[in-house]
Amino acid sequence: MNPRPPPPEAGSTSIGQLLRRAFGWVVALVFLMGVAGLVATVPPFLAISTPLNDLLRTRSTSGVVRTLLFDGQQGLDGYLLTGQETDRASYLTARQDYPAAEAALRAVTIDSTRTLVETLATEAARWWALADQQIDSMPRAQPSSAEIAREREQFARVESAYRALDLRLVQQISEINRINNVLNAVALAMLAVTTALAGGFALRIGNAATRRITSPLAQVLEAVARLGRGEREVRVTLAGAPTEIEAVAAAVNTAAGEGDRERRTFDAFQEHSAAVRHHLSRGEAVAAAAQVLGDLLGADHVVIRLAPDPDGEFEPEIWSAAEATGDPTPLAGTPVDWDASQPGKAVVRDVQQAPPGPMTAALHAAAARRVIEVTFGEGGTATGQLTVVREPGRGTWRPYEVHLAGVFAADLARILTHAKLFEQAHELVARTREVDATKTELLWTVSHELRTPLTSVAGYLEVLIDREAGPLNAAQERMLGVIDQNVVRLRRLIEDLLMVSRIEAGRLSLSHHLLDLGALVRTACTEIKPAAHKAELTVTCDVDGSMTIRGDREHLDRMLLQLLANAVKFTRPGGTVTVAARISGPNAVLVVRDTGIGIPAPDMPHLFTRFFRATNAIRQAIPGTGLGLTIVSTVVEQHGGTVTIDSEEGAGTTATIVLPIAGPADDDATSAHRTDMHEYSSA
Structure with a gap:
C-alpha cells in the first residue's frame, strides 16, 4: 500500500485562499500605479501635443511646396536643355499643383512662421513668373544667358527662403521635444517612486505567501527529484500543509508506486521478450509468448490464435494460471473473421456490456470480467489475435498494462514473421541442396554415359577416315570431316561437364x-x-x-x-x-x-x-x-x-x-x- 499523508488540520488555509488575497492586493497596486501614471503623463502630453502637431503639419506641407518647386525647376532646366515635351509636361504639372500646395501651407502655418511663409510665397511667385516666360518662349526662341541667370538667382532666393522656414520649424520642434523630455523625466520619476513602493509592498505579500506555500512544496519537489534520480522508495509525508499540496503529495506517492510497478513490469518484459525472440519455431514462440504475457500481467488466461497461412493452420495456444477457475477452451475455439480483421492497438472489452454472441458466451465461460484484445500483424494483414483474461475481483487493467500487451503483440508479430522466414529459408536450403546434389550426380552420370558411346563412334570414325574399311570419295571425306569436328566438339563438352561435376563434388x-x-x-x-x-x-x-x-x-x-x-x-x-x-x-x-x-x-x-x-x-x-x-x-x-x-x-x-x-x-x-x-x- 502507498503511504498517504494525514488529513488536513481544522482551520487550515488552502492555496487558493492565499493566492486570492495576494492577487487582490496586487490588483489594487496595479490600479494605483495606472492612476499615478495617467496623472503623471496625460497633462504634459496634452500641453505639448497640439503645438507639436501644428509644427509637424506645417513642416510636412512646406516639404510638399519645396518638392513642387524643385520638380518645376528640373522640368524647366530639362526643357531648356533638350527641348523634350516630357520635361515641359513635368514643369506644367508642378506649376499646376503649386497654388493648391501654397494655399495648404498658408492654412496650416502658425503665427511664429507666418512671415517666413509669406516670404517663401513671394519669392516663389517671382520665380514662377520668370520660368513661365522662358517656357512660353520655347521653342521659337531660346532664352538668353542673362535671362537664365536671373531665373537661377531667383530660384536660389526661393531655396534660401525655404531653408529659413525649415530652420525655424526645426528649432521650435526641438524646443517642444526638450520640454517633453523634461516632463517625461518627471513622470518617470513619479512612476519609479510609485513602482518602488508597490514593489516593496508586493514583495512583502509574496514573502508571506511563500512561507505558507513553498516550504511544504519544496518537500514535494525534493521527493519528485529523488524519484527522478532513481530512488524508487522515496515517498512524501507532510503535516499542516495547505490542502492542495497535501493532495499533490498523495498523488506523487500514488504515481511513484505505479511508476515503480510499471518499471518492474517493463524490465521483466524486455528480459522475457528477448527470450521469446530466440525461438525459431512459430509454435515454440507462441507458447513462450503466452506464458510470458500471463506472468507479466498477472492474468488468469491468455489465448493466442493465429490466422491460417499457406503452410497450414495452427492450433490456438492457451495458457492458464494455476489458481484460475474459468475454462478458456471455448474462447480458443471461437472463429475469427480474419479477412475483416486489421492490426491495431490493444483495447479493453467489458464482458458485461458486450452484446450477446459466441464470443461473449466464450468469455463468460472463461469467467472473464474485463479482457484485453489486440489483433496483431505486419503490413496491414492480420496474422493473429491475442486475448488476455482477468477474472472478477482481480482489479481493472492499468493503462500501461494495456499498452504493454499491445507492444508485446506487435513484437510477437515480428517474431512470428522472422520464424516463418527462417522455416521457409531452412526448407529452401534443404531443397536447394537436394536439387544441387541431384544435378551434380546427373551431370556426372550423363557425362560418363555419353563418354562410352562417343569413344566407340570416334574409333569407328578413325577407321573410316584411315580407309581401313575401304576407299572414300571426296564427298564422303567431307562428310566424315564434319562428323569428326562435331565428335571433337562433343568430347570437349563432355570433358567440361565432367570437370564441372568434379569441381562441385569436391573431386x-x-x-x-x-x-x-x-x-x-x-x-x-x-x-x-x-x-x-x-x-x-x-x-x-x-x-x-x-x-x-x-x-x-x-x-x-x-x-x-x-x-x-x-x-x-x-x-x-x-x-x-x-x-x-x-x-x-x-x-x-x-x-x-x-x-x-x-x-x-x-x-x-x-x-x-x-x-x-x-x-x-x-x-x-x-x-x-x-x-x-x-x-x-x-x-x-x-x-x-x-x-x-x-x-x-x-x-x-x-x-x-x-x-x-x-x-x-x-x-x-x-x-x-x-x-x-x-x-x-x-x-
Missing part, C-alpha cells in the same frame, strides 16, 4: 609438378592457330623465356585452350588475338587480348557463374555452354593464382591470369619424380 584432383608455363603457352598458341586461320584471325604469341611454376599440366592446358578458344570464338573475321606471358616480381602474368564483340557491362559480375552466357553472345547465336570461364577460374584459383576480365562491348576483351612462380626451395631433381594428388572442393 577435382591436381598433381603438382614443376612446369614451364612459357612452353605451355606456346603449345596452346600452336594448337589454336588452325581454328584461328579458319576464322580468318591473326594470333600473336609473345612469351618471355622460361617461367617455372608448380602445377597440373593437364588442367593448365585445358585452362589455356579454354581462354584461347573463347578469344577466337568471339572475334569477328579480320580481328586479332594477342597472347603475352611475362614474369612480374614473384608471379607469372599471362594476358590474352582479343578484338572481339566484348562483354556488356551488366554481364561482367556474372562471368564466372556456371552456365552463364553474355547477352550479346546469345543474341548473335554464338554456340557455347557457359562453362569455360568457370573452369578457368577454378583451375587458376586451385593453383594459387587470380584471374580478372576487362571488357568493353564492341571493343574486345582482355583476360589477365597471375600465377605464382616456383621458389628456390623447389628442386627439379626431387620434384620431377613427385606427384602430389589433392582434392579440392568447389568452396
Whole structure:
C-alpha cells in the first residue's frame, strides 16, 4: 500500500485562499500605479501635443511646396536643355499643383512662421513668373544667358527662403521635444517612486505567501527529484500543509508506486521478450509468448490464435494460471473473421456490456470480467489475435498494462514473421541442396554415359577416315570431316561437364609438378592457330623465356585452350588475338587480348557463374555452354593464382591470369619424380 499523508488540520488555509488575497492586493497596486501614471503623463502630453502637431503639419506641407518647386525647376532646366515635351509636361504639372500646395501651407502655418511663409510665397511667385516666360518662349526662341541667370538667382532666393522656414520649424520642434523630455523625466520619476513602493509592498505579500506555500512544496519537489534520480522508495509525508499540496503529495506517492510497478513490469518484459525472440519455431514462440504475457500481467488466461497461412493452420495456444477457475477452451475455439480483421492497438472489452454472441458466451465461460484484445500483424494483414483474461475481483487493467500487451503483440508479430522466414529459408536450403546434389550426380552420370558411346563412334570414325574399311570419295571425306569436328566438339563438352561435376563434388584432383608455363603457352598458341586461320584471325604469341611454376599440366592446358578458344570464338573475321606471358616480381602474368564483340557491362559480375552466357553472345547465336570461364577460374584459383576480365562491348576483351612462380626451395631433381594428388572442393 502507498503511504498517504494525514488529513488536513481544522482551520487550515488552502492555496487558493492565499493566492486570492495576494492577487487582490496586487490588483489594487496595479490600479494605483495606472492612476499615478495617467496623472503623471496625460497633462504634459496634452500641453505639448497640439503645438507639436501644428509644427509637424506645417513642416510636412512646406516639404510638399519645396518638392513642387524643385520638380518645376528640373522640368524647366530639362526643357531648356533638350527641348523634350516630357520635361515641359513635368514643369506644367508642378506649376499646376503649386497654388493648391501654397494655399495648404498658408492654412496650416502658425503665427511664429507666418512671415517666413509669406516670404517663401513671394519669392516663389517671382520665380514662377520668370520660368513661365522662358517656357512660353520655347521653342521659337531660346532664352538668353542673362535671362537664365536671373531665373537661377531667383530660384536660389526661393531655396534660401525655404531653408529659413525649415530652420525655424526645426528649432521650435526641438524646443517642444526638450520640454517633453523634461516632463517625461518627471513622470518617470513619479512612476519609479510609485513602482518602488508597490514593489516593496508586493514583495512583502509574496514573502508571506511563500512561507505558507513553498516550504511544504519544496518537500514535494525534493521527493519528485529523488524519484527522478532513481530512488524508487522515496515517498512524501507532510503535516499542516495547505490542502492542495497535501493532495499533490498523495498523488506523487500514488504515481511513484505505479511508476515503480510499471518499471518492474517493463524490465521483466524486455528480459522475457528477448527470450521469446530466440525461438525459431512459430509454435515454440507462441507458447513462450503466452506464458510470458500471463506472468507479466498477472492474468488468469491468455489465448493466442493465429490466422491460417499457406503452410497450414495452427492450433490456438492457451495458457492458464494455476489458481484460475474459468475454462478458456471455448474462447480458443471461437472463429475469427480474419479477412475483416486489421492490426491495431490493444483495447479493453467489458464482458458485461458486450452484446450477446459466441464470443461473449466464450468469455463468460472463461469467467472473464474485463479482457484485453489486440489483433496483431505486419503490413496491414492480420496474422493473429491475442486475448488476455482477468477474472472478477482481480482489479481493472492499468493503462500501461494495456499498452504493454499491445507492444508485446506487435513484437510477437515480428517474431512470428522472422520464424516463418527462417522455416521457409531452412526448407529452401534443404531443397536447394537436394536439387544441387541431384544435378551434380546427373551431370556426372550423363557425362560418363555419353563418354562410352562417343569413344566407340570416334574409333569407328578413325577407321573410316584411315580407309581401313575401304576407299572414300571426296564427298564422303567431307562428310566424315564434319562428323569428326562435331565428335571433337562433343568430347570437349563432355570433358567440361565432367570437370564441372568434379569441381562441385569436391573431386577435382591436381598433381603438382614443376612446369614451364612459357612452353605451355606456346603449345596452346600452336594448337589454336588452325581454328584461328579458319576464322580468318591473326594470333600473336609473345612469351618471355622460361617461367617455372608448380602445377597440373593437364588442367593448365585445358585452362589455356579454354581462354584461347573463347578469344577466337568471339572475334569477328579480320580481328586479332594477342597472347603475352611475362614474369612480374614473384608471379607469372599471362594476358590474352582479343578484338572481339566484348562483354556488356551488366554481364561482367556474372562471368564466372556456371552456365552463364553474355547477352550479346546469345543474341548473335554464338554456340557455347557457359562453362569455360568457370573452369578457368577454378583451375587458376586451385593453383594459387587470380584471374580478372576487362571488357568493353564492341571493343574486345582482355583476360589477365597471375600465377605464382616456383621458389628456390623447389628442386627439379626431387620434384620431377613427385606427384602430389589433392582434392579440392568447389568452396
